[in-house]
Amino acid sequence: MTQTIERRSFLRAGAIGLAGLGFTGLVPAWARSGSPGLAPTLPTLSGEDIRLRIANTAFTVGGRTGHAVTMNGVLPAPLIRLREGQNVRLHVENTLDEDSSIHWHGLIVPFQMDGVPGVSFPGIKPRSTFVYEFPLRQSGTYWYHSHSGLQEQQGHYGPMIIDPAEPDPVAYDREHVIVLSDWTFLHPHQLVTKLKAEGGYFNRQKQTVFGMLRGGPEESMSASDRAMWGKMRMDPADIADVTAATYTYLVNGHGPQENWTGLFRPGERVRLRIINAATMSIFNIRIPGLPMTVVSADGLNVRPVTVDEFQIGNAETYDVIIQPTEDKAFTFVAETIERSGMARATFAPRLGMTAPVPPLRPRPTLTMKDMGMGGMDHGSMAGMDHGAMSGMDHGAMAAGASAAAADHGSSNSMGGMNMRDKSKVPDSVKVGVGVDAIAMSPVDRTGDPGVGLEDVGHKVLTYRDLMSLTPNPDTRPPQRTIEVHLTGNMERFMWSFDGEKFSEGVEPIRFERNERARVVLINNTMMTHPIHLHGHFFEVVNGHTGSYPRKHTVNVLPGGKVSFDLTADAPGDWAFHCHLLLHMHAGMFRVVTVRPLEGEAA
Incomplete structure (x- = not known):
């Protein structure tokens, strides 16, 4: 066993050396699966001039090989490590037969350098090179990815760490960068086609009578609630569009069986920089037997808060400190929101050690609050005529009736409540075939831990737990309020803002x-x-006035609402979208424009 560990250590060191020579693609993945700490396991690029090459590459996981779009031949792409205050030039060569791009997620850059084709620049044409150049005005944990087509699903993403110019207020002895992602051997356009044909195509956990009888989540639902969901032709288990039916969940490009391992010495403070680079997967993160202290959210420091679990939405980043004191291994669990699968890794004093991997927990089901009834008196609903829901427009829409026909009379009522009541939204929201429901009574859910995490029996992070480590920079009250409605038709896989x-x-x-x-x-x-806004940080309104957490991406829970205060201090045109890539692709995308530009008259 000692010889094996020494050999792996040697190969790992070789991998790091080859990374500097640009030959990382020649090193097998298993030879890079251990991380000793501050010497990174991921190939790393630093300096004033950095070169990235976008290309088609074979990628192997779980014994199968498929096609990937990578940068410098590796998945995830190399870790780019820079320092606050430096000016960086990134030369990006596109060897594909199609346009490509790189968006620097969470970085405050001139809008021409933001990397969104058709919004802030024309894209990188096939067999051409584009040079991004910008000063680094911040520090923290970030990442970068394609904003062209669906290349992000094919492996076009990587981590970026910017070290602070001043001493870091977070003390730690060792760090590991953890890039979470989801991989499928299906082409991403096939995913879209299947979801368009059947909204729940990848949902293998649908509500069943068998589940009700044998202790599944259905057992805890009342008969009237089950009848209500059935009448609406909705499935309370429809929580994620794409699941482990096709996905393998990766840690730094490694599947669960490959067991990526990060090392520690007992007693060390270990900083985990966790990035959700997944296309369609929201993860619940926990390390059984080991608490985590959250010290940073979306790259910016927060007041430390210790939790046992937290939900990380697509494109969010969290830095946590762990301090294992025992000479034993711990399992890092990233269970998907619908609990169909997990990414898994190990933290241990030595390579080759493992810890028990917990089984997937029972799948969650949606609630009345998730349906947008969080602000209603649920007690008064007990006597509702659920039979009156049989003709509501969800069923009619699923049967192919037009939106106009579905709106007539009381056919879309639920005990007298209209599930597509246009009076619940401003006139600017277009309620047509692309909108299958309007939340009747949405509530602020920043104090909720996330779907399925309400009663897990331990401390789960909520947005209300987060407070900025430093005072918010702009203390002016908002001058106006803008409502943005997240809308969709789940059965038809139609997604939008304001309909x-x-x-x-x-x-x-x-x-x-x-x-x-x-x-x-x-x-x-x-x-x-x-939901992600480019070019800005905003302050999530969570009750901690003056110390709101500043983020660039925020999870908006079903049937709920989130408010944020924004100082529009970055002139230009910026993307604003859902970071579930296929939702953005289907239409949940807008442009935010801030004027005047430099040199323009006000």
Whole structure:
């Protein structure tokens, strides 16, 4: 066993050496599966001039090989490690036969360098090179990925760490970068085709009578609630569009059986920089037997808060400190929100050690709050005539009736409550075939831990636990409030903002430069949506006035709402979208424009 460990250590050191020579693609993945700590397991690029090459590459996981789009031949792409205050030039060569791009997720850059084709630059044409150049005005944990087509699903993503210019307020002895992602051997356009044909195509955990009788989540539902969901032709287990039916969940490019391992010495403070680079998967993170202290969210420091578990939406990043004191291994668990699968890794004093891998927990089911009834008196609903729901528009829509026909009379009522009541939304929201529900009574859910985590028996992070480590930089009250409704038709896989897809030529959301505004995100769907704004950090309104956590991506829970305060201090045109890639692709995307630009008259 000692010889094996020494050989792996040698190969790992060789991999790091080859990374510097640009030959990482020649090193087998298993030779890079251990991480000793500050010497990174991921190939690393630093300096003022960095070169990235986008290319088609074979990728192997779980004994199968498929096609990937990678940078410098590795998946995930190399770790880019820089320092706050430096100016960096990134030369990106596109060897593909199609356009490509790189978006620097969470970085504050000039909008021409943001990397969104058709919004901030024309894209990187086939067999050409584009040079990104910008100063680094921040520090923290970030990442980068394609904003072209569906290349992100094919492996076009990587981590980025910016070390602070001043001493880091977070003390730690060792760190590990953890890139979470989801991999499928299906082409991403096949995913879209299958979801368009059947919204629940990948849902293998549908509600069943057998589950009700044998202790499944259905058992805890009342007969009237089961009847209600049935009448609506909705499945309370429809929590994620794409699941382990096709996905393998990766840690730093390694599947669960490959057991990526990060090392520690007992007693060390170990910093985990966790990045959710998944296309369609929200993860619940825990390390059984080991608490985690959250010290950073989306790259910015927060007041330390110790938890046993937290939910990380697509494109969010969290830094946590763990301090294992025993000479034993611990399992890192990233269980998907719908609990169909998990990414798994190990933290241990030595390579080759393992810890028990917990089984998947029972799948969660949606609740009345997830349906947008969180602000209603649920006690008064007990006597509702659920039979009156039989003709509601969800069923009619699923049967192919037009939105106009579904709106007539009381056919879409639930005991007198209209599930598509247009009076619940402003006139600016277009309620047509692409909107299958409007939340009747949405509530602020920043104090909720996430779908399925309400009663797990231990401390789970909520947004209300987060407070900025330093005072918020802009203390002005918002000058106006803007509502943005998250809308969709789950059965038809149609997704939008305010009932309009981006392809329908919607107007940008406009801000005056340096305007202070409150944006209220209202989720009319029964899925969690991680919403990302480019070019800015915003302050999540969570009750801690003056110390709101500053983020660039926020999870909006089903049937709930999140408010954030924004200082529109970055002139230009910026993408604003759901970071579930296929939702963005289907239309949940807008442009935010901030004017005037430099040199323009106000």
